[in-house]
Amino acid sequence: xxxxxxxxxxxxxxxxxxxxxxxxxxxxxxxxxxxxxxxxxxxxxxxxxxxxxxxxxxxxxxxxxxxxxxxxxxxxxxxxxxxxxxxxxxxxxxxxxxxxxxxxxxxxxxxxxxxxxxxxxxxxxxxxxxxxxxxxxxxxxxxxxxxxxxxxxxxxxxxxxxxxxxxxxxxxxxxxxxxxxxxxxxxxxxxxxxxxxxxxxxxxxxxxxxxxxxxxxxxxxxxxxxxxxxxxxxxxxxxxxxxxxxxxxxxxxxxxxxxxxxxxxxxxxxxxxxxxxxxxxxxxxxxxxxxxxxxxxxxxxxxxxxxxxxxxxxxxxxxxxxxxxxxxxxxxxxxxxxxxxxxxxxxxxxxxxxxxxxxxxxxxxxxxxxxxxxxxxxxxxxxxxxxxxxxxx
Numbered sequence: 171x172x173x174x175x176x177x178x179x180x181x182x183x184x185x186x187x188x189x190x191x192x193x194x195x196x197x198x199x200x201x202x203x204x205x206x207x208x209x210x211x212x213x214x215x216x217x218x219x220x221x222x223x224x225x226x227x228x229x230x231x232x233x234x235x236x237x238x239x240x241x242x243x244x245x246x247x248x249x250x251x252x253x254x255x256x257x258x259x260x261x262x263x264x265x266x267x268x269x270x271x272x273x274x275x276x277x278x279x280x281x282x283x284x285x286x287x288x289x290x291x292x293x294x295x296x297x298x299x300x301x302x303x304x305x306x307x308x309x310x311x312x313x314x315x316x317x318x319x320x321x322x323x324x325x326x327x328x329x330x331x332x333x334x335x336x337x338x339x340x341x342x343x344x345x346x347x348x349x350x351x352x353x354x355x356x357x358x359x360x361x362x363x364x365x366x367x368x369x370x371x372x373x374x375x376x377x378x379x380x381x382x383x384x385x386x387x388x389x390x391x392x393x394x395x396x397x398x399x400x401x402x403x404x405x406x407x408x409x410x411x412x413x414x415x416x417x418x419x420x421x422x423x424x425x426x427x428x429x430x431x432x433x434x435x436x437x438x439x440x441x442x443x444x445x446x447x448x449x450x451x452x453x454x455x456x457x458x459x460x461x462x463x464x465x466x467x468x469x470x471x472x473x474x475x476x477x478x479x480x481x482x483x484x485x486x487x488x489x490x491x492x493x494x495x496x497x498x499x500x501x502x503x504x505x506x507x508x509x510x511x512x513x514x515x516x517x518x519x520x521x522x523x524x525x526x527x528x529x530x531x532x533x534x535x536x537x538x539x540x541x542x543x544x545x546x547x548x549x550x551x552x553x554x555x556x557x558x559x560x561x562x563x
Contacts (some may be wrong), residue, residue: 176485178396190223190236190259190266201259201266205238209350211273214253216240230294230367230412233264234259237274245270251278256290258300260342269340270300283321284328285309286435296368298381299337306330312472336456344412355389359411366412369435370558373490379435383413383427391425395511426453440491447495448482450476457506459513465562467513470525473506477532486536491536503539507546510553518558523551525549 186205187532191198205213218241226233237255238376243250254274259266276288288306295301307331344363351359365379390409394416397407406419418423429448436444450456450473457473458466468471484499530544550556 177517182352185240186219188238188257190234199261199264199266201234201268203257203259203268203271205246205255205257205271209222210493213255214240214251215242217242226292228292228294229370230363231258232261232297232346233269234261248281248373250277252277254290256292258340261346269342270338272302272338278419279480280328281324283311283324285311286328286330288331289362294367296364296371298338298342298364298367301333301335301337303333305333330541341403346410347408349399349407349409352393355393355409358389359413362491363412366431368433370437373440373494376437376491377494377497378438379413380432380494383432384497384501386411386413387416387425387427391423394418394425395423404447417536421462422456427451436491436494437489440494443483443487443491444477444496446480447499447502450480452476454503455505455509457509461513461561467511467560467562468506468509469513470522474525474529477529481536481540485535500539501535503543507543507550508553510550510556511557511562513559513560514558516558526549526550529560 175552184537187202189200189202207343210301220239220241222237222239224235225378226235235502236259239252239254241252250360253276257271258269260269261267274290276286278284278286280286286306286308288302288304290302293301302503310325310328321482326451343356343360344366345356345359362379365375365382369376369379386498390411393408394407395418398419399405399418406417408415408417410428411416412425412428412431414425416517417423429444429451433441433448434445452458452468453464454460455470455473456476457470459469459472460466480499487495526547530547533544533547538541
């Protein structure tokens with residue numbers, strides 16, 4: 171839950187301030203920023219202030235947005251204006267860190283005859299800069315109670331500013347961590363975020379982002395396992411990036427892709443395939459049934475539905491998106507078809523073989539790697555390291 175408050179300027183010196191808080195369960199993160207203006211964008215004077223707080227909903231950023239609107243005058247009077255000042259915050263461990271503040275939407279009504287409505291739209295550029303685009307619409311009303319000279323003067327002064335587009339540097343590299351992050355890893359995370367912001371341009375760009383993300387996971391896991399926990403009594407640590415996250419708890423740890431990011435990067439044309447791969451993967455793999463803190467065992471029945479959905483989505487996807495996701499799918503198929511740690515007991519071998527055969531029959535219809543994966547699955551019970559009633563760790 172997001173909450174916010176504005177503290178207006180009431181003294182001889184100082185500026186208005188905004189307070190924002192994000193509550194998730196028992197955890198509360200707080201942030202604060204002064205509402206400061208500039209020579210180009212002075213802070214508006216106001217008779218009243220209102221505040222709205224919500225997720226920023228910017229592709230490529232997990233930010234919170236705070237809109238503080240200053241109102242001057244009264245609607246229907248000689249001059250009435252509202253000016254919104256926009257601030258962005260990002261979750262930064264125990265706090266919400268202020269990133270940027272600037273002008274947003276504006277509404278101006280002059281003598282009920284001239285209306286100037288300015289809208290401000292925000293997005294992130296492919297390089298990670300915050301981009302603001304503003305456009306103003308002009309409307310002139312026909313006031314019968316004004317003289318022709320007065321109307322002419324109002325119309326001459328009722329001028330809409332030309333559209334403008336500006337970029338602003340913001341300090342966000344996509345890293346969220348409760349332990350220190352090394353400079354090399356932060357550099358890799360910054361490059362991964364850059365690739366993410368470009369991923370929607372083409373399937374080739376998406377493929378580069380996915381390949382970089384997969385290569386980043388083991389480095390995330392190594393660094394978090396080597397980290398000193400922020401609270402020694404809890405012995406846990408987390409590092410999260412655009413591509414994925416890794417955590418350490420007690421003596422164990424794991425890493426995984428950030429599937430929300432993968433699905434977003436795939437865009438509308440690649441979304442169905444990304445979702446199907448997400449369902450196949452689940453947490454450790456949909457074929458895995460959790461048993462211990464160190465992992466689980468292979469339960470083929472759990473994967474059948476997800477495999478059917480994957481075959482449908484893969485075979486229907488454009489070739490470029492298949493290429494983009496090929497490395498990711500190959501990883502998951504390899505893990506599933508080589509996992510001979512089965513949940514069933516040895517006396518359930520016939521039942522287990524039937525379940526593997528069902529999944530293999532589904533994989534036979536998967537264009538490209540399907541037949542080879544099906545053959546590997548059918549032969550899995552003959553693996554030299556097959557283990558029944560298996561409990562990892």
